[in-house]
Amino acid sequence: MSAMSKIIPELSKLEPLDGNNYKRWSQKLLVFFEQLKVDYVLFNDPPKPVVPTDVETTPTAATVVKTTDDAIKKFEKDNKTARCHLLNHMTNILFDLFAPNKSAKVIWDSLESKYRLDDAGKKKYVVGKWLQFIMEDGKPIVINEEMKLCVVFLANVLLEKFPPSRSDYRKVLKHKKKDMSLQELIGHMRIEEANRLNKSSC
Structure with a gap:
C-alpha cells in the first residue's frame, strides 16, 4: 500500500468541522495538504498570466509564457483539490456557507479569521471569569x-x-x-x- 493510500483513510476518520473543533481540524488538514504538496494555495494568490507584446517574440519570451501557463494550470488543479477537501470535511451548515467560494485560500482565511478570533475571545472570557x-x-x-x-x-x-x-x-x-x-x-x-x-x- 502506498504512503498516500494510507493517508487518505486516516483523513476519512477526521471529524467534520462544526465550529468547536477548528484547531485540531485545521492542523490535520494542513498536514494532509503538505503531504499532497498543495498547501501553498492556502497562502498565495494565483499566478497572473503573462501577455507578451508584439516585440516579445523571442524564444525566451515564449518560454516565460509557457512556464506561467503551466503554473496557472497547476495552481487551478491544486486549488480544486484543497477546496474539495476543505468543504468535504465540514458539517452541512458550514458546507452550505462556504461552498460558493471557489478559492481555497478565501475559505481558509475566512475560517482562520472566524475561529482563531473566537478561540482567543473564549480564553480571555475564561480568564476574566476566574479573576472576577x-x-x-x-x-x-x-x-x-x-x-x-x-x-x-x-x-x-x-x-x-x-x-x-x-x-x-x-x-x-x-x-x-x-x-x-x-x-x-x-x-x-x-x-x-x-x-x-x-x-x-x-
Missing part, C-alpha cells in the same frame, strides 16, 4: 471551564477567593510545602465543605 470569581458561604463551587493554564496558578487564584469565614483554612492550605494542583485544591475544598455541613447538622 468570588467565593461565598453557601454558594456552590462550580469549576467546569476547560483552559490550558498552569494548574498551580489556577489553584492559587482560587485559594485567594476564599471567603473571610474560611481564612483559617486558607492559611493551612497556603502553608503546605507542596504546591497543589487545581484538582487537589478542589478535593480539599469538597472535604472541608462536607465537614462543615456535618457539623452544622449535628
Whole structure:
C-alpha cells in the first residue's frame, strides 16, 4: 500500500468541522495538504498570466509564457483539490456557507479569521471569569471551564477567593510545602465543605 493510500483513510476518520473543533481540524488538514504538496494555495494568490507584446517574440519570451501557463494550470488543479477537501470535511451548515467560494485560500482565511478570533475571545472570557470569581458561604463551587493554564496558578487564584469565614483554612492550605494542583485544591475544598455541613447538622 502506498504512503498516500494510507493517508487518505486516516483523513476519512477526521471529524467534520462544526465550529468547536477548528484547531485540531485545521492542523490535520494542513498536514494532509503538505503531504499532497498543495498547501501553498492556502497562502498565495494565483499566478497572473503573462501577455507578451508584439516585440516579445523571442524564444525566451515564449518560454516565460509557457512556464506561467503551466503554473496557472497547476495552481487551478491544486486549488480544486484543497477546496474539495476543505468543504468535504465540514458539517452541512458550514458546507452550505462556504461552498460558493471557489478559492481555497478565501475559505481558509475566512475560517482562520472566524475561529482563531473566537478561540482567543473564549480564553480571555475564561480568564476574566476566574479573576472576577468570588467565593461565598453557601454558594456552590462550580469549576467546569476547560483552559490550558498552569494548574498551580489556577489553584492559587482560587485559594485567594476564599471567603473571610474560611481564612483559617486558607492559611493551612497556603502553608503546605507542596504546591497543589487545581484538582487537589478542589478535593480539599469538597472535604472541608462536607465537614462543615456535618457539623452544622449535628
